[in-house]
Amino acid sequence: MTDDHQLRVGKIENGTVIDHVTGGQALNVLAILDIDGSGGEEISVGMNVPSERVGRKDIVKVEGRELSQEEVDVLSLIAPDATINIVRNYDVVEKHRVERPEEVVGVLSCPNANCITTAHEPVDSRFAVLEDGVRCAYCGTLIREGFARYIEVD
Amino acid sequence: MRHDHVLTAKQFSREDIEAVLDRAADFDGPTGGTRHTNTLLGLLFFEPSTRTKMSFETAIKRLGGDTIDMGSIDSSSVSKGESLADTVRVIEGYADALVLRHPQQGAAKMASEFVDVPVINAGDGAGHHPTQTLLDLYTIRENAGLDDLSIGIMGDLKYGRTVHSLAHALATFETTQHFISPESLSLPAEVRYDLDEAGASVTEHTGLESVLPDLDVLYVTRIQRERFPDENEYRAVADEYGIDLAMLDEAKADLSIMHPLPRVDEIDPAIDDTDHATYFDQAHNGVPVRMALLDSLL
Numbered sequence: 001m002t003d004d005h006q007l008r009v010g011k012i013e014n015g016t017v018i019d020h021v022t023g024g025q026a027l028n029v030l031a032i033l034d035i036d037g038s039g040g041e042e043i044s045v046g047m048n049v050p051s052e053r054v055g056r057k058d059i060v061k062v063e064g065r066e067l068s069q070e071e072v073d074v075l076s077l078i079a080p081d082a083t084i085n086i087v088r089n090y091d092v093v094e095k096h097r098v099e100r101p102e103e104v105v106g107v108l109s110c111p112n113a114n115c116i117t118t119a120h121e122p123v124d125s126r127f128a129v130l131e132d133g134v135r136c137a138y139c140g141t142l143i144r145e146g147f148a149r150y151i152e153v154d
Numbered sequence: 155m156r157h158d159h160v161l162t163a164k165q166f167s168r169e170d171i172e173a174v175l176d177r178a179a180d181f182d183g184p185t186g187g188t189r190h191t192n193t194l195l196g197l198l199f200f201e202p203s204t205r206t207k208m209s210f211e212t213a214i215k216r217l218g219g220d221t222i223d224m225g226s227i228d229s230s231s232v233s234k235g236e237s238l239a240d241t242v243r244v245i246e247g248y249a250d251a252l253v254l255r256h257p258q259q260g261a262a263k264m265a266s267e268f269v270d271v272p273v274i275n276a277g278d279g280a281g282h283h284p285t286q287t288l289l290d291l292y293t294i295r296e297n298a299g300l301d302d303l304s305i306g307i308m309g310d311l312k313y314g315r316t317v318h319s320l321a322h323a324l325a326t327f328e329t330t331q332h333f334i335s336p337e338s339l340s341l342p343a344e345v346r347y348d349l350d351e352a353g354a355s356v357t358e359h360t361g362l363e364s365v366l367p368d369l370d371v372l373y374v375t376r377i378q379r380e381r382f383p384d385e386n387e388y389r390a391v392a393d394e395y396g397i398d399l400a401m402l403d404e405a406k407a408d409l410s411i412m413h414p415l416p417r418v419d420e421i422d423p424a425i426d427d428t429d430h431a432t433y434f435d436q437a438h439n440g441v442p443v444r445m446a447l448l449d450s451l452l
Contacts, residue, residue, distance in 0.1 A: 112259060114257070114258055114259055114279050114280065115258065115259050115260050116238070116256075116258045116259065116260040116261045116263075116264045116278075117260065117264075119238075119258055120237060121237050121238055121239050121264060122237065122239050123239070123264050123267070135344070136260070137260075137263070138259065138260025138263050138264060139259035139260040139279075139281060140259070140260075140281070140344040141344060142343050142344055142347060
């Protein structure tokens with residue numbers, strides 16, 4: 001069944017398939033990865049696809065780009081069950097899960113409007129990843145849920 | 155203490171604090187010698203300051219050094235839109251250390267990432283004020299000791315940076331911290347999180363009366379007018395979170411009352427002439443404590 005749905009959004013020859021993304025989070029996955037299609041990447045997105053394992057899931061396929069573990073670990077904030085498949089010549093050659101990173105840089109905006117990272121300064125936002133949330137490395141503000149709301153948009 | 159920068163009180167261990175306070179006792183007199191002749195301290199105050207700024211100036215001059223002062227933001231390149239990152243990178247070329255007060259939280263931490271000289275956080279918005287904490291601890295140690303201490307911290311706990319830093323530092327000692335505030339100005343989630351992580355002994359109250367008899371120290375802070383939508387609401391809260399002579403009947407005879415100053419109405423001036431009042435000594439302690447801190451950093 002999963003194969004049928006993967007077919008529905010198209011197989012890729014070379015690149016990355018991000019599978020088992022929490023339903024409804026596919027566009028946030030692309031936002032976090034800073035992929036908006038402007039670079040000419042071929043992207044396929046399936047949303048709320050039935051899944052035996054997680055009920056409903058999203059799938060994101062990025063043709064021609066192999067995402068590193070470091071790049072995808074940040075997805076654990078919004079899609080902790082996501083799996084990463086690296087595809088070469090239509091075959092999955094690597095398969096792994098996302099892991100919680102120690103910190104995320106330049107991904108989330110600090111919700112504290114008085115934080116220095118929200119000012120016109122040459123500094124990226126930086127959050128330490130805790131057991132139960134994230135914490136701004138500059139002002140200390142905690143975010144415990146709803147991370148997608150704070151994804152930085154260029 | 156061996157740190158490159160002084161950014162928050164969380165970076166201090168108990169040993170760090172005791173080392174600075176011990177050293178400060180050596181400087182608690184009129185002279186500091188000439189240990190730091192030719193040392194220049196850069197003062198970057200993006201917000202008004204009397205005590206912090208003047209006591210840093212006094213401290214470095216008593217150590218034989220001097221200051222260079224950015225002046226008011228209206229008369230500096232900040233008014234032309236220069237970023238803080240650029241400002242500190244320029245002034246690090248003139249000074250051996252930077253003392254920074256800025257309205258935004260995390261400003262000192264960010265500044266420290268752009269320069270090689272020590273950055274001392276002299277207050278970052280509603281964030282931290284670690285050097286105030288060192289002089290607060292020095293004053294507490296002189297009057298009540300730092301262990302087996304019951305301290306009440308009252309007023310604006312949400313936006314009060316002196317409160318946040320003091321709470322972090324007190325968590326390294328055997329203290330019970332009683333936080334007294336209206337619910338709308340209670341401790342921010344970040345500080346609660348840290349106190350919980352540190353295993354601090356903490357209670358919270360909406361009034362002073364029930365806890366006053368237990369206190370060795372009462373640390374009063376100013377509730378700011380701008381935190382309230384109208385004058386009436388502000389006055390009602392400000393009047394409730396103050397202390398006067400009559401209330402002291404219920405307090406311990408050796409209760410020490412502290413305040414980072416400036417005060418408005420929260421401490422009755424009639425208390426000034428009693429042995430309870432330690433807030434002016436507290437302000438004076440800014441000099442030896444900052445001398446000790448600068449001596450350890452430079």
